Amino acid sequence: MWTGRRLSRRLRRLLPRTLWWRAILIVVLPLVLLQLVLTLVFYNRHWDTVTSWLASAVAGEVAMAAEELDATRDREVRSAVLDRMRRHLGLAVSLEPGGRLEDMLRRIGADGSLFPRIDAKIREAFAEKLDRPFALDLRPGDPGRVAVYVQLSDGLLTVLVPRKRVTSTTTGILLAWMVGASLVLTALALHFMNLQIRPIRRLARAMDSFGKGRDVGAVPVRGPLEIRKAARAFNSMRRRIERFVQQRTEMLAALSHDLRTPLTRMRLELELLEDVDPEIRDGLRRDVDVMQRIVETYLAFARGEGSEQPEQVRLDDILRELVARTPADGVRIELAPMPPLELPLRPVAIRRALANLLDNAVRHARGTVRVAAARDGDRFEVLVDDDGPGIPPEEREHVFRPFHRLEPARGGEGASGLGLAIARDIVLAHGGDIRLLDSPLGGLRVRVELPA
Structure with missing residues (x-):
């Protein structure tokens, strides 16, 4: 239980402090997660399936050509087979008599890949169609082509295949559309979120200024229904407080006159007394002064300088x-x-x-x-x-x-x-x-x- 509480406190510290950033998190995070899920589904299903179909078709063409070339030793027949592959299949093919697959692999070195999962699908499709030793060069050095090397009985067949024939080339376009749509939707969401947050900020500034005794006027009643209710409640509260302060000030102004007049009369009467012991008269005068000072101080406290503007x-x-x-x-x-x-x-x-x-x-x-x-x-x-x-x-x-x-x-x-x-x-x-x-x-x- 204690560990769960500490984890909860740590998660709360990670959350943004302002409503603006929390709203952005609520809007953007599900959008990012949705894009990630769609990307994974597309990557694991659509791209894999399309790549398998395309690579299998090309692998069948290469397997058929390899069988025809291996079935004859006639140079003219082999040249005709290679020529048909160039003209009808759009493949760049060459036959190296006496060539060995091992020597070619040493020359080209170990192959790498930008998309190992997709390239594995291409290899699987060729392995299903070709029943003889072969190798694929899927390195990113020439991203537009795929090299296929097939070992024949008396030579090495090299086939250069356009990359678009063995894998989908629309992936980049789809990803660009997904990213672009996400950015547009995020921008729209942020714009509308800003429109919703703006009345809250305006109300908060008005409350802060009013709490500091500054004249803020009525807050515009705009925004969602809940914000409008809060703005109306604030405006009503502000009017009640200002009316109370005004009534209190007016009442104390009248009270000030009523209290000062008797005190002034008492002071004058003390000055006119002649048959009173001077010590007693001085004591009464001091008492009146104290009463006058207390009254003035109390009035200043109760009035609170409410009519003065900052x-x-x-x-x-x-x-x-x-x-x-x-x-x-x-x-x-x-x-x-x-x-x-x-x-x-x-x-x-x-x-x-x-x-x-x-x-x-x-x-x-x-x-x-x-x-x-x-x-x-x-x-x-x-x-x-x-x-x-x-x-x-x-x-x-x-x-x-x-x-x-x-x-x-x-x-x-x-x-x-x-x-x-x-x-x-x-x-x-x-x-x-x-x-x-x-x-x-x-x-x-x-x-x-x-x-x-």
Whole structure:
């Protein structure tokens, strides 16, 4: 059972990975096998049979001539027999008086063949008709002729026979037709297969772009019935998601106004209070500021920058701008050298995500934050390292939850618990991902991956 599983895994590795090549394999492999079977059947049946018939007829003619020549010693009679063979049978014949078959075989050497099976059929046909020693020269040196040497009682008869008289000459034409027809059928199959695969590729590209937050529009409903159903389902899903995002954005815009107004009124009322202890008033003012910051952060997280469209931007320029504008608060921010990194992004959204990560690193670093970016194949990678207390591995997935805070090391006053949640939401909307790792500086490393 284990051997069968390993064999199955090896066979799966040998299969092409793409649907295009698998479809080609499904179409072409049976066609090749069919041609091989037809060739074998033709080679073993038709060609063998035709060759036996033709060779047997020529062998009978040579046997008859050998008997007539052996039956007389008269030179004129023998010349007449040879002349009739030349005129009526189309054979090139000669008689060498005193010639010996063994001497001729030594002169011509060992014979070879391009088609040993067919030449064996020719020898069998001559052996059935000739009752005297003979030899055949079937070497490919002169593919148009076959030499027959027959030992007579007083000499050696040499007969040169056109190759087409002892074997079928239409084999090459038939094979050419088979190969040509196979190529034409294969080309037609590949063309129609490409027509079937093209809608699948178009749908896959649309799904990939939509998953990266890019506006792809409606996918054309073309191709086979199953592909049309998939395209309609994708278009319907896309419309529902876009309608949901639009409704959520509109609702949050109204909610933003309703929440900001009472907070602004509370701030003004606090400023007008005169008979309140200043310490109490300052505490209430700080509470209002925290509430205002939480509301703004929550709205940004819930809105998700859904209305912004991607455009080609320089990621390295964004990182330089953020590093220059981020308050260091006594922390040294190092920006590693990086080449130009251009890719489709939502500029405002990606700035918000990277700013949250950089602010988070500066807030918890003891003295150093390091930022780097590079391209790795078809993806871009941004690294933000700090030398702070880090995050335990078992807590790293939880910190992406909204309003989740770590206490006391990486939590604290001023943190809304939404920074990493917003960053991941934006990065995922771009088709990327965020991972938290151990930093070489001793703290936390945030790795952001974005598709090219």
